[in-house]
Amino acid sequence: MKIVxxxxxxxEHAAEMKAELPSAPVFFMKPDTALLRDxxxxxxxxxxxxxxxxxxxxxxxxxxxxxxPEYASNYYSHISLGIxxxxxxxxxxxxxxxxxxxxxxxxxxxxxVSDRWLPVEEFPLEKAQFSFYQNDILKQxxxxxxxxxSIDQILGYVSQLITLKTGDLIFTGTPAGVGPVAIGDxxxxxxxxxxxxxITVK
Ligand code: MG
Numbered sequence: 001m002k003i004v005x006x007x008x009x010x011x012e013h014a015a016e017m018k019a020e021l022p023s024a025p026v027f028f029m030k031p032d033t034a035l036l037r038d039x040x041x042x043x044x045x046x047x048x049x050x051x052x053x054x055x056x057x058x059x060x061x062x063x064x065x066x067x068x069p070e071y072a073s074n075y076y077s078h079i080s081l082g083i084x085x086x087x088x089x090x091x092x093x094x095x096x097x098x099x100x101x102x103x104x105x106x107x108x109x110x111x112x113v114s115d116r117w118l119p120v121e122e123f124p125l126e127k128a129q130f131s132f133y134q135n136d137i138l139k140q141x142x143x144x145x146x147x148x149x150s151i152d153q154i155l156g157y158v159s160q161l162i163t164l165k166t167g168d169l170i171f172t173g174t175p176a177g178v179g180p181v182a183i184g185d186x187x188x189x190x191x192x193x194x195x196x197x198x199i200t201v202k
Pocket of ligand 1: 173
């Protein structure tokens with residue numbers, strides 16, 4: 001299983017990162033070891049600026065290569081919510097030097113995914129409303145409709161290059177409002193009014 005993450009997929013977040021709007025989806029990957037398994041998240045010692053990025057997540061139902069965006073909706077049936085944890089200080093250093101982002105993005109436990117999944121039949125991703133709270137303070141709130149590239153465009157684009165397999169996860173990008181986390185923080189994600197995850201940073 002692999003995790004494909006889209007960057008700069010919300011205009012306001014690209015602006016807060018002082019990044020240009022992409023003309024094609026920007027993506028990177030996290031390995032399966034990045035998935036947080038038991039909800040026990042420990043602040044890593046190698047970063048002084050760990051950021052949350054709350055994102056809609058899609059799970060592949062079947063293998064896909066050269067997926068036609070027109071038929072991409074046949075490849076997934078459920079959406080969820082997660083956090084793309086990012087070591088922002090390391091990422092900024094990588095960006096300055098034009099280096100890959102893996103050390104800032106792909107480390108152990110950097111991918112939080114709710115164990116709850118909502119059917120797209122009932123909750124289409126394109127309209128999904130989600131919000132993220134840090135210590136009960138609203139930090140991020142968005143709708144899937146604000147994504148620059150739709151999930152169907154993303155699957156079409158990525159699968160031209162990389163075969164997507166059953167169980168692969170797609171993080172679809174974060175809206176504006178990202179920020180640092182500290183030990184003791186309670187991080188909560190809500191999708192369509194339903195609490196999807198609630199973790200405490202240790
Ligand atoms: Mg992200």
